[in-house]
Amino acid sequence: MIGRRMGMKMAGKKVQGIFIDRPNRFEAIVEIDGQREVVHVPNTGRMHEMLLPGTEVVVEQSDNPRRKTQYSLKFVRKKGHWICIHSALANRVFEEAVQSGVLDGVKGELSREVAYGGSRMDFRIEGNPPTLVEVKCVTYEKEGLAMFPDAPTVRGQRHVDELIRAVEAGYRGMIVFVAFMDFVTRFTPHCGIDPILGAKLKEAAEKGITLRAFTCSIDFDEIALDREIPVCL
Template identity: 40%
Template sequence: MKYSNITKAKFINRPNRFIAEVEIEGKVEIVHVKNTGRCKEILIPGCEVWLHAPGTPGRKTKYDLVAARKQSGMLINIDSQAPNKVVKEWLEKQNYEKIIPEYTYGASRIDFYLERNILQEKTLMEVKGCTLEIDGMGYFPDAPTERGVKHIKELIKARKEGYRAVLAFVIQMDGIVEVRPNVDTHPEFGEALEKARKVGVEVLFLTCHVEPDSLEII
């Protein structure tokens, strides 16, 4: 997945979870933050950030903040829409005959419904983007996510009904190969994930290479 029109800037602050103030060539600009998570260990005043200008008519802000560099030097893609895009690109190389995004199942929209006829296999896959890194380990979520718990419960139900059920974590940074539940922030998510594993829901860790203008599953 590649962005066009990428601009480097300096992060100033984040008045709320939807917007941030950044500095571009000495000028302060209000930008949209494409991640409603906390990102508090990433978005620290003075850090380098990268902005995407989608050029959509009628927008209130010209730019979306899509990537940032932590104080450790690690570059992280924080675009919450990027994981589904890169997973779709990846799935198209995995010999599925049918790939349906945003599939309605039960009371939820599951990110992907997949079929591989040769294996008589029907799969429901939910995708989560991981941007939280602590001491070389990925964690999810970085803020409580009732929606995330709901999706796991739907995957448990699907598995019991005979589907192959998959929870895929897209690790939006280089060098991290595993994601653990952030039980300090949301214990219920960890409990749901453990129940899912026990009934056979598969958990995938999709490692990535990140550049300011791209995200790629490797």
């Protein structure tokens, strides 16, 4: 248990609505105060099990007049809990936790978006040897189990391959799965969606790469890592 503390802040006015439809990966139709609005979806995953017509959602309102859409979809209600679907925020939540010094075994100067091989690793943590870190946002849940991915990810497969090569070259490697929800109890790769990634994660663990998973405390204006949960391969 990491413990409740100040987390990553999410500025902007939050407005509740009802999900209607998702015409493409980047846009959704949400009913807000009786009006149907086109909103930006900051997650390219499928989210079929969450984005059902009539589902409660929370959007963030922008005051930028140059934006194509006034709102961005941020939270989806599932099983009485809120799940954050803004996948890019996972890196910031992890970075905040490291800089706060609350993660066991993760200490050192942090660098973002570090090139290695043919990829960019999310983070490099200085040390002897340094650690390359990939952070994955988890929004898929089934029967209390957090799972990743919810769509095949060739990019994710490539990142695992690069981490394996880095460890073979003398680095340390870590993959962190940030579940943007507070009610799951375990994490496992979604081999039914991407069996190749599932196999690569098992290989990564066998090669010495550390796999860790965390739940998050969820608030409309703040998100923070909360509990570490078991990774089941």
